Amino acid sequence: MxxxxxxxxxxxxxxxxxxxxxxxxxxxxxxxxxxxxxxSTCYLIDINFVSMEWYRGDTRGFEFGVTDWVIITLMxxxxxxPRWKKQRPELLPPNSTxxxxxxxxxxxxxxxxxxxVYAGFGVFKILRxxxxxxxxxxxxxxxxxxxxxxxxxxxxxxxxxLLVMQDxxxxxxxxxxxxxxxxxxxxxxxxxxxxxxxxxxxxxxxxRRRYIYWGALGMGTLIxxxxxxxxxxxxxxxxxGLVTLLSFYDRPRAFKFKVVGLMLLMSLPLVVRVAPxxxxxxxxxxxxxxxxxxxxxxxxxxxxxxxxxxVGLNNYSHxxxxxxxxxxxxxxxxxxIVHNVFYLHASEMGWAGLVVFLLMIGKFFLMAVxxxxxxxxxxxxxxxxxxxxxMMTLWVQSWLEWAFRQxxxxxxxxxxxxxxxxxxxxxxxxxxxxxxRKLQQVLRAQALMQQRRPG
Numbered sequence: 001m002x003x004x005x006x007x008x009x010x011x012x013x014x015x016x017x018x019x020x021x022x023x024x025x026x027x028x029x030x031x032x033x034x035x036x037x038x039x040s041t042c043y044l045i046d047i048n049f050v051s052m053e054w055y056r057g058d059t060r061g062f063e064f065g066v067t068d069w070v071i072i073t074l075m076x077x078x079x080x081x082p083r084w085k086k087q088r089p090e091l092l093p094p095n096s097t098x099x100x101x102x103x104x105x106x107x108x109x110x111x112x113x114x115x116x117v118y119a120g121f122g123v124f125k126i127l128r129x130x131x132x133x134x135x136x137x138x139x140x141x142x143x144x145x146x147x148x149x150x151x152x153x154x155x156x157x158x159x160x161x162l163l164v165m166q167d168x169x170x171x172x173x174x175x176x177x178x179x180x181x182x183x184x185x186x187x188x189x190x191x192x193x194x195x196x197x198x199x200x201x202x203x204x205x206x207x208r209r210r211y212i213y214w215g216a217l218g219m220g221t222l223i224x225x226x227x228x229x230x231x232x233x234x235x236x237x238x239x240x241g242l243v244t245l246l247s248f249y250d251r252p253r254a255f256k257f258k259v260v261g262l263m264l265l266m267s268l269p270l271v272v273r274v275a276p277x278x279x280x281x282x283x284x285x286x287x288x289x290x291x292x293x294x295x296x297x298x299x300x301x302x303x304x305x306x307x308x309x310x311v312g313l314n315n316y317s318h319x320x321x322x323x324x325x326x327x328x329x330x331x332x333x334x335x336x337i338v339h340n341v342f343y344l345h346a347s348e349m350g351w352a353g354l355v356v357f358l359l360m361i362g363k364f365f366l367m368a369v370x371x372x373x374x375x376x377x378x379x380x381x382x383x384x385x386x387x388x389x390x391m392m393t394l395w396v397q398s399w400l401e402w403a404f405r406q407x408x409x410x411x412x413x414x415x416x417x418x419x420x421x422x423x424x425x426x427x428x429x430x431x432x433x434x435x436x437r438k439l440q441q442v443l444r445a446q447a448l449m450q451q452r453r454p455g
Contacts, residue, residue, distance in 0.1 A: 008047045030074070037070040039152060039155060044067065055118065055318070058314055063121075063124065074139070078135070094421040099130060102357055106123045109312045112309055118314045118315050119313040136416075137421045140422035150196075163178055175223070175226040175227055183229045186231075186233075187397055187403050190236055192220060194385075199386070202385075204255045231400050242389045243389045249372070292329070296320075296339060297343050300340070308351060310346070311347060313349060315348055339401055340402065341398040341401065341404045368385075368391070371384040387420045
């Protein structure tokens, strides 16, 4: 074990018990840990155990980092803190059955993988993401919680915006922020952009918060433009259109027409300024890149057809380089990883794994659609619309990208999925609180009337 790993382990066994003890005793520490958990996902500080940095797969070691510290700490607090006794966390949140099936299928591939340790790397990442989902679902209990989460998401966008500005000032053409690649950053930010647009259109009485929504939306849009990711640019436009349509479906207010008109006016100078660079980016895209994607898709399909349960999670890159499947991508062409997350799942986890994966993400879409159809026009429906559109941008673009397997996107997806799953429970809580407030108002009014009655 390297010295840096020893130091990191020492920090781990120190931070978790100390932070858990403080979080159990003090509510403000718990809140700070929640903010830290969210914010840590936009600048991952990880270390790889059994590190294999030369491997070209999506995961190159048993990743463990600061996000895991805080998530484990919050799990301890939620189980042990006295203030959580009246709202005990659920062991199995919604969609747990399909998520567990996906996880255990991934575990199974370890035993059939060409290189089992590579599959183990991927399994450990799924386990980490499921822990994030569990905490996100169980922690969201009140409207204040949700507004707090949205503010932290805005801070995350602002942080990435500063990094993108640094990239651009440093002469980097396609900004990537803290992420491994420009496309990753664009997909990562796009999911949050949809949430902020939904809040801009929905929360007409947000007060000062509205300026934060507008600011985060503007910075997020500029970030995506600065990545020059063709797929993400298209998804951003389509996603904004979807959010707008769903917001009007939720409640067609005159205020929303004004907001849409204002956004169109504000975007005109930006479109004029960046349009030439974007057009050039589309025109100069190498044809070889598209051809390479088709070859990789063919190789992945062949693997899925030849092996019902796949070649093993996170093993595509090994198999395409070290076995007879190399014939699908001959010569000097790139043989890194297939740029289609669905073909990637089919090749590594087989048809069964692909089906379970599609059912799992499909269930989250179904959750969102059911909730949006109720047309509540409140903070929970704004969040549902934003998450639904954000997930749509992710999965449509995933036909051309494998970025979901990158830790930034994996963690973000399950974080937002946890919030989405918690919305029905949150709405019930808000409804009970509204009834309680109305009852208190009636009782106060009755008491006041009795006091005013003459003796």
